[in-house]
Amino acid sequence: MTALVLALTAGAVIGLALGALGGGGSVLAVPALIYLLGFSPVGATTASLVIVTLTSVTALVAHARDGHVRWRAGLLFAAAGIAPAMLGGALAARVPAVVLTAAFAVVAGAAAVRMLRTRPPADAAVTVRPGRAAAAGAGLGAVTGVLGVGGGFLAVPALVSVLGLRMREAVGTSLLVITVNSLAALATRAGTVERLDWTVVGPFVGAAILGAWDGKRLSAKVSGHTLQRTFAVVLLAVAVFMLVDAAL
Structure with missing residues (x-):
């Protein structure tokens, strides 16, 4: 299968995940770029930020139109994460590839387990606590x-x-948080962005954006509990695969 077909297929799946689940795009994009398209871990993480930023903006617009974006909570999350994201981006190039892959797997697995153990809350009023959000x-x-x-x-x-x-x-x-955090992290990776293979990244982005619109429509037809469990199972599967690969 050619790199173009792989990029289009992976992009569509990742866009679908972002549009329907508000996340999971980058956790799928990084292994896809490494294992299917031959990117290095550092190159894959940079390309993932580009792909996820552009796709998240598209999905955010669609969700905002339906009133599903809590702007205050999202902006608190995003504002608090800008400086740490930039610092982390500057440090990423110094982390060994195997450590980066293992850390990615552990964090994804922990998030998946937490999601599987937590049920979505009832449709009650939500009070955003600024300290916890920050x-x-x-x-x-x-x-x-x-x-x-x-x-x-x-x-x-x-x-x-x-x-x-x-x-x-x-x-x-989460799409608002993703967009701001990804832009902050990309600001520290300008040099690696220039070296990306845009013949692969470009089609990947285009397919992901189209997939995000389909994902948004899917999210309106599936219950929140089903979305949450689907999201968690996908995360857990990816985490296990990457952890095994890092250990070999």
Whole structure:
């Protein structure tokens, strides 16, 4: 299978995940870029940030139109994560590839387990606690910078379990967090962005954007609990695969 076909296929799947689940795009993009398209871990994390940033903006617009974005909670998360994301991005190039892969797997697995153990809250009023939102946002920003992920696969469970948002609102709000954190992390990786293979990254982005629109429509037809469990199972499977690969 050619690199173009692989890029289009992987991009469509990742866009679908971002549109429907508000996360999981980067946690799928990084292994796809490494194992299917031959990118180095550092190159894959940088390309993932580009892909996820552009796709998240598209999905965010769609979710915002339906009123599923909690702007205050999202901006608190995002603002607290900007500096840690930039610092993490600057440090990422110094982390050995095997450590980067193993750390990615561990974080993804932990998030998946937490999601499987937490049920979406009932449709009650939500009170956003600024301190908790800022603390969680700073942690997410650091992970985004170092691991090259948008942070959605951690933002969604944090927004659900820490702040008590309903799943659909957590999905929409996480896209705002992903966009800001990814842009901050990319600001420290300008040199590596220039060296990306755009004949692969370009089609990947295009397919992901189209997939995000389909994912948004899917999210309107599936229950929040089903979305949450699907999201967690995918994360756990990817985490196990990458951890085994790092250990070999």
